[in-house]
Amino acid sequence: MKKLNKEFFERKAEIVAKDLLGKIICRKIKKKILKAKIVETEAYYDEKDPASRACKNGDLRETMKSEAGTILVYGVHNNWLINFVTGKKGKAEAVLLRALEPLNFKAKTNGPGLLTKALLIDKKFHKKDITNNKELWIENPFIKEKFEIKESKRIGIKKDLNRKLRFYIQSKFVSKK
DNA sequence: AGGAAGATCTACT
């Protein structure tokens, strides 16, 4: 198993979002390691993205502009959403994790808020480094599965720009609409 | 200090 390194995240958000599909996210809780396959992602491209909080001033925008691989935890309503900063430093790009398929545990993760609950992810991961973290990291799977990557519009956003920035694999865990 | 908006979820009709 090889952890994803910084170079992986230094590419465009759209590319990273597609490439993250099928990867394994690992969360260490006490002595157990929860593993789940990433099945749904969304890309946010820069501070001009009207749907992104990077279009506002503040800490989130600064975080999105920081080093690739930085974890960004964003709170809405009652939930935490987890993102990974992508692109080179200075670019406000990020990828949102929308759904996972649990491999060695049971949970509902068909939605951005539920997946953070299942993995016990909260604000304490904000600004941490996904490529160098003891409690949370991403691995390449042993075998590269064949799967079809589907695209659609982003979900839950009113300001939609007819761009297809949501990517997913066929799975019952994918949030569907 | 207060208000508004938001990348959501659940429950009920």
Add this chain to the structure above:
DNA sequence: GTAGATCTTCCTA
């Protein structure tokens, strides 16, 4: 399908 719950962040004063 729609309403409501309820939290974090940013903006204004």
